[in-house]
Amino acid sequence: MQQNYQDAMAMVHKFGKPDLFLPFTCNPSWSEILNSMEGVQRPEDRPDIIVRVFNMKLKELLEDICKHGIFGTVLAYIYVIDFQKRGLPHAHILLTLDSESKIRTKDDIDKFVSAKLPDPCTDLRLPNCDKIHAHNISYSDIPQYYVFDKSTPNWKKRQRGGQNVAGRLPVVSILDTERYYLRMILLRKSGAISFDDILTVNGLRCITFQQACQEYGLLRGDQQWHDALNEAAQFQSPRQVRILFVMICGFGEVEDVPDLWVQHQVSFCEDFVHRYSEQTGPHYALADIEELLTSYNLSLQKLHLPTVDLPASVSERANFDVVEEQAKANSHATQLNSEQRNVVEILLSAVYNNAANASKCYFLDGPTGT
Numbered sequence: 001m002q003q004n005y006q007d008a009m010a011m012v013h014k015f016g017k018p019d020l021f022l023p024f025t026c027n028p029s030w031s032e033i034l035n036s037m038e039g040v041q042r043p044e045d046r047p048d049i050i051v052r053v054f055n056m057k058l059k060e061l062l063e064d065i066c067k068h069g070i071f072g073t074v075l076a077y078i079y080v081i082d083f084q085k086r087g088l089p090h091a092h093i094l095l096t097l098d099s100e101s102k103i104r105t106k107d108d109i110d111k112f113v114s115a116k117l118p119d120p121c122t123d124l125r126l127p128n129c130d131k132i133h134a135h136n137i138s139y140s141d142i143p144q145y146y147v148f149d150k151s152t153p154n155w156k157k158r159q160r161g162g163q164n165v166a167g168r169l170p171v172v173s174i175l176d177t178e179r180y181y182l183r184m185i186l187l188r189k190s191g192a193i194s195f196d197d198i199l200t201v202n203g204l205r206c207i208t209f210q211q212a213c214q215e216y217g218l219l220r221g222d223q224q225w226h227d228a229l230n231e232a233a234q235f236q237s238p239r240q241v242r243i244l245f246v247m248i249c250g251f252g253e254v255e256d257v258p259d260l261w262v263q264h265q266v267s268f269c270e271d272f273v274h275r276y277s278e279q280t281g282p283h284y285a286l287a288d289i290e291e292l293l294t295s296y297n298l299s300l301q302k303l304h305l306p307t308v309d310l311p312a313s314v315s316e317r318a319n320f321d322v323v324e325e326q327a328k329a330n331s332h333a334t335q336l337n338s339e340q341r342n343v344v345e346i347l348l349s350a351v352y353n354n355a356a357n358a359s360k361c362y363f364l365d366g367p368t369g370t
Contacts, residue, residue: 003170008078009235010168011096015076018094019102020112024061026054026088047087054089065095071112072101076164139186143167174228174247181209184218222255226263233267241267242289249303250296257303280323283308 012018027033028043032053036046043050058081066074079093103109137145144165146155158165169186172179185198192198199206201215213219225248232241245268249257261268265282268289273281287310290300300307310322336344347362 006168006171006235007166008094011076011078011166013168013234014166015096017096018078019097020071020093020095022065022093022095024058024091024093025084026050026057026090028088030057032056044087050087051089058091062093065093069101071095071097073098074101076166136190138188138190139192140167140169171231174244174251178209181213184213184224185209185216188218189216222260225252225254225260229260229264229267233264238268238271238285239288242285243292246289246292246296246298249293249298258305261305276321277324280321282306283310283323286310 028050030053033043033046033049036049036053037043058079062077062079064070066077074095075098076096077093079091081089081091084090097103103112142155144162144167145158147158148154149156169183172183174180182198186192189198196205199209199212201212204215206212206215210219213224218224228248229241229245232244236244241264245260245264248254248260254260265285269281269285272284275281276284286300286306286308289305290308293299293303333341333344343364350360350362
């Protein structure tokens, strides 16, 4: 499942975000299914026929979409098939269109989306429902120009369709040091043919892939960490990107940690910004990073990052914006007179100190009026 997910994200990286989401559900009343029933059989008695008919119709639908261009020119598509509770197959299809076919106006939407009962007499329906040398390309781009023949096993040049292929290398944790740096070289070095070839830089045979990266000049500055975070942001959740950031701070040799925070703040804070606001989201992200850093004996202050007075455990449990409410409380506190402030301090002391002998019941008499 994880590999399939990363395959999909590689397509997004190359072709952009999908433009259309298209569900396609099997209909047990399709004539092809009903005509295949024998005697008193019902569609639910013949799942084999249901699946075969669904598969044929799905192929026809994809042919209409990709070859006949009923939605325009399709750059990429991906789909999954699941089975609903009543046992019928169901496909979820994502389509990425080229710039000329993208949906930009309400009229474009109306061309594809409608809510009406079709008239079988008038409404149209979907049918039944040169040469590139390997030494000049990087390792991850090989599938675009070559196809692997399992029977040989060898790589053979593609005859057609390479422009629609998205290649990728599996993601490697920074903790798996040698594989991490091997992947870094393969993503950037063209024409790699062997491990010895990769490890030999300007006639020098390096001992490790990390040393080779240094000789190739890939570890100058913090560009490698920027690249790692940019890649992670494409297919990992904001929480996972924050964990990677902390791992980089803990194990990597980062020259400018505050700059990493500034450059990738949007990726770090996306979930909290969605839950709270653009103003307070970074506070929660920093609180989460602070808690993660404790495992590496680090802190926001040690890394010269903005500090926050907000335990991560609070942000995980809160169903309201703690930072915003605290700001309101501080603002209102400045407007209290001495007697009001004394009452607030007594109540807050009882809440935060939680002493066993402290009173837990208070009566507040606050007459109103002029």
